[in-house]
Amino acid sequence: MSEASHEGGHHTSLGVDSRKLGMWIFLASECLLFGTLIFTFLLYRNKGIEEPNIPAEILDIPVTTASTFVLLMSSFSIVLALHAIQTGKIKSFQRWILTTAIGGIVFLGFQTYEFTEFVQGGLGLSTNVFGSSFFMLTGTHGFHVAIGVIWLLALYFSSLRGGLKVDGALKVDTMALYWHFVDIIWIVIFTVVYLFAVV
Amino acid sequence: MSTDSQTQEHHAGDISHPTPKTYAIIAVILSVVTAIELWVYYIEELRSLLIPILAVLSTGKFALVVMFYMHLKFDHKVFSRLLVLGIILAFGTFLALLTLFKFSHPFGLL
Numbered sequence: 667m668s669e670a671s672h673e674g675g676h677h678t679s680l681g682v683d684s685r686k687l688g689m690w691i692f693l694a695s696e697c698l699l700f701g702t703l704i705f706t707f708l709l710y711r712n713k714g715i716e717e718p719n720i721p722a723e724i725l726d727i728p729v730t731t732a733s734t735f736v737l738l739m740s741s742f743s744i745v746l747a748l749h750a751i752q753t754g755k756i757k758s759f760q761r762w763i764l765t766t767a768i769g770g771i772v773f774l775g776f777q778t779y780e781f782t783e784f785v786q787g788g789l790g791l792s793t794n795v796f797g798s799s800f801f802m803l804t805g806t807h808g809f810h811v812a813i814g815v816i817w818l819l820a821l822y823f824s825s826l827r828g829g830l831k832v833d834g835a836l837k838v839d840t841m842a843l844y845w846h847f848v849d850i851i852w853i854v855i856f857t858v859v860y861l862f863a864v865v
Numbered sequence: 866m867s868t869d870s871q872t873q874e875h876h877a878g879d880i881s882h883p884t885p886k887t888y889a890i891i892a893v894i895l896s897v898v899t900a901i902e903l904w905v906y907y908i909e910e911l912r913s914l915l916i917p918i919l920a921v922l923s924t925g926k927f928a929l930v931v932m933f934y935m936h937l938k939f940d941h942k943v944f945s946r947l948l949v950l951g952i953i954l955a956f957g958t959f960l961a962l963l964t965l966f967k968f969s970h971p972f973g974l975l
Binding site: 680681682686687690691693694695696697698700701702705706709727728731734735738739741742745746749752842843846847849850853854856857861862864865 | 882883884885888889891892895896899902903906912915916919920922923926927930931934935941943944947948950951952954955956958959962963966
């Protein structure tokens with residue numbers, strides 16, 4: 667039974683909070699979405715490629731490693747935010763949730779830089795099938811990060827107004843699940859799209 | 866559910882979550898594994914083994930985040946089953962795509 671059960675949450679017959687269960691069902695469905703995009707990329711990654719758009723040459727691994735590190739650390743900061751709100755340390759929670767949001771914004775900054783470089787180098791969404799599958803996959807992930815940043819900031823401002831006093835830990839727990847999911851999807855994308863490019 | 870009070874805490878419910886110290890250790894491990902991935906990427910001699918090495922390393926990172934940060938190691942089993950179901954369905958979609966490409970796509974397979 668989760669903490670939410672002590673905050674007036676709605677329970678399923680399994681004894682888990684229905685909102686948390688709903689988030690997990692959503693994440694399971696997201697596996698299908700990202701699985702399809704990742705496997706489509708794998709099928710298309712070497713198709714229709716011509717100079718100068720060779721994946722191994724245009725993908726900036728050091729920059730992407732830096733953005734990966736930022737996203738991994740944002741997963742760390744959000745568990746600290748969750749721990750803080752579970753132990754009633756609201757100031758600490760606000761600091762860590764804001765750190766997480768900034769991490770997400772920095773990640774989006776890296777992605778914007780990468781996309782701009784590619785487009786200026788002649789690789790766009792419709793240049794070839796590699797470009798289409800690459801931008802669809804990483805763009806969909808970036809969209810999820812953007813939604814997550816908005817959600818994080820909403821929680822931050824809500825806490826400033828005292829809006830997390832009821833069910834606060836459950837709200838943060840649900841958001842944290844979404845954020846970690848975005849992180850694990852990026853772990854797969856970083857390996858499959860970027861590091862496998864030289865093979 | 867473990868009773869190790871050094872690495873886990875009990876909150877309002879009966880679920881024990883890792884302590885900030887455990888979260889920090891996981892963060893360090895994730896950072897080190899990412900650095901190893903980058904190092905392996907640049908070693909020419911390991912090129913033939915790149916895919917299996919990176920697959921193992923990224924699977925390890927995936928598992929650490931899911932087990933400790935998403936608390937699947939400590940939470941209700943139904944959540945783990947839902948995630949596994951999603952992953953199985955995703956691989957099923959991949960197999961369907963492979964079959965589709967094998968029989969009807971002008972580019973052929975990988």
